[in-house]
Amino acid sequence: MLDLGDLMVFAKVVETESLTKAGTQLGLPKSTVSRRISRLEQHLGVHLLNRSTRAVTVTQDGALFFEYCLRSIGVLRDGERALQSRQHEPRGVVRVAVPAMLGQSLLGPLFARFLEQYPDVRLVSVVSDDAVALLKGGFDVAIGIGPLADSGLIAVKLGTTESGLFGAPGYFERKGNPQTHVELPRFDLLAAGTVDRRQRWTLHADDQAVTVEFSPKLICNDLLLLRDAAVSELGIASLPAFLCKHDLAAGRLLEVLPGWQTPELNFFALFAEPREMPVRVRSLVDFLVENLRPSLSWEIH
Known part of the structure; x- marks a missing residue:
């Protein structure tokens, strides 16, 4: 079987017309280059190069074989580039x-x-x-x-989203609108969670922070459900910006205590x-x- 390394050596000798120059470019000793050329000639059963103390020239058979070597090396390089490209293209x-x-x-x-x-x-x-x-x-x-x-x-x-308190206009028409955080526990408050117990909101505005403790009207661990409950006039919920901004723009939700926010949410990509x-x-x-x-x-x- 042909050794692809021998083909590379032969092609380089033909290109440089020198065993020494070919060895230098390939990082091989001249003796190794000569031995690999001889092994290739023995395998093919033909004389590929005429070697003298002054020059190295290619024989007629060597010239024909050189053309096929170039084609083979070109195909291999195309394959190498294709693999390198795969490594840089998501798939x-x-x-x-x-x-x-x-x-x-x-x-x-x-x-x-x-x-x-x-x-x-x-x-x-x-x-x-x-x-x-x-x-x-x-x-x-x-x-x-x-x-x-x-x-x-x-x-x-990945990013951060701000959060605040929101409720539907219809709910405020029936229940009124809280003017301070102290009034919030008197309203129907909707909380994120999984356990039926008193909840706590921390509100902040600039360098101020206050805490509101309350017994929620609804507790669930699905923010989409909380948002739907608030839009359906069930009460006041703490919602992130990305989830309620369209409802706010369309008038389906109103902000409670403008200027006060609940803690922001940070999102991360996790990997091992x-x-x-x-x-x-x-x-x-x-x-x-x-x-x-x-x-x-x-x-x-």
Whole structure:
């Protein structure tokens, strides 16, 4: 069987017309170049080069074989470039876990744009707030909401969204409108959570901060449900900007105690090992960093 390395050596000798120059360019001793040429000639059963103390010239058979060598080397280089290109172009499957509050409202449209931009990528998306378990189970990346617990995972911040208190105009027509935070517990308040117990909101404005404790009318761990309950005139809810800005613009919701905000939410891309991150995963993370932040703001696109 032909040794591809011998073909490269032969082609370089023909190009340079010298065993010494070929060896220098290939990083090989002249003796090794000579031995590999002799092995190639023995394998083919023909004389490829005329060698003298002054020059190296190619024989007729050598010239014919040189043409085929160039074609073969060209094909190999094309293959090398193709593989290198694959390593820099996102392709393959990305498995991503997303929190419920983002999956339906923001990430769906962004994923569609990402797949349009990278047609060779496929996404497997699972709605789950247990990022650690899914990453340990083989997922590539998970979207987490901070503050983050110490899990040993690597985190890249995707963006921040402000939050505030909102209710429907119809609710305020029936119940009135709180003028200070002290009045809030007298209203129907809707809280995020999973346990039936008294809740606490921390409100801040500039350098001021106050705490409001209350027994909620509704407790749930789905912000979309909280938003729908507020729009349906059930009460007042703490909602992030990205989830309620369209309702606010359309008049379906009104801000309560303007200037006071509830704590902002930070979103992160979580993954286990950055040094082993494939291009397809890095491309998704970079895409979210660039495109998710504007969506999290109050700005309407």
